[in-house]
Amino acid sequence: MRITDDISIEDWELTEQFIRASGPGGQNVNKVSTAVELRFEAERSPNLPGPVKTRLRRLAGRRWTKDGALVLQVDETRSQARNRDIARDRLAELIRQALVKPKRRIATKPTLGSKKRRLKAKKERGEVKALRGKVDPAP
Template identity: 75%
Template sequence: MRINDQITLADWELSEQFTRASGPGGQNVNKVSTAVELRFEAERSPNLTDPIKRRLKRLAGRRWTLEGAIVIFVQDTRSQARNREIARERLAELILKAVEKPKFRVKTKPTRGSVKRRLVAKKVRGDVKKLRGKVEE
């Protein structure tokens, strides 16, 4: 499976298991295994670098197993082939998101002038609200 120019997943890294799906399908739902469970051995993959694996683990969340595999379960359509395509697309999207290196954020401090303006605005607003009370005679 080809993700981009640098990353191609081997057949041994992916395994699919088909089960009966809930949802649309009528009586067919009880007979045909249309849901797909795609399992990708991410931790053992030689095509992914360690930083990509760390980001992938964070992005995958609870889909990441203790063995270091990503499990994607799809039962969106009545078609087994379409569910299989959707699962592979979702895996590819997840890996592409992990490949993107996040921007390094430089922490900045507000200027003294902006802090002063904010505090003055807060004081003015508070004074306006104080004037809304009942008038004492």
């Protein structure tokens, strides 16, 4: 399975298991295993670099297993072949997202003008609050 020009997934890294889907579908749901569970052995994959695996683990969330596999379940359609294609597309999209390096944030100092404006606003707010004192009862 081709992800990008330089990254592809071998067949041994993917395992597909077909299970019964829940939801609408009448008798078809009870008889046919249309839902697909795609398991990708991401941790053992020689084609994914280390940083990509780390980002993929973060993106996968609960779908990442303890033994380093990514498990995707799809039961959107009543067609087994279509569910299989959807699962493979989702896996490819997740890997493409993991390939994107996040930009490093460059720390900046606040300008002198912004510091002065902040302090002026604080001072004004404090003056407003200072006026909220107790009122002495009239004799």
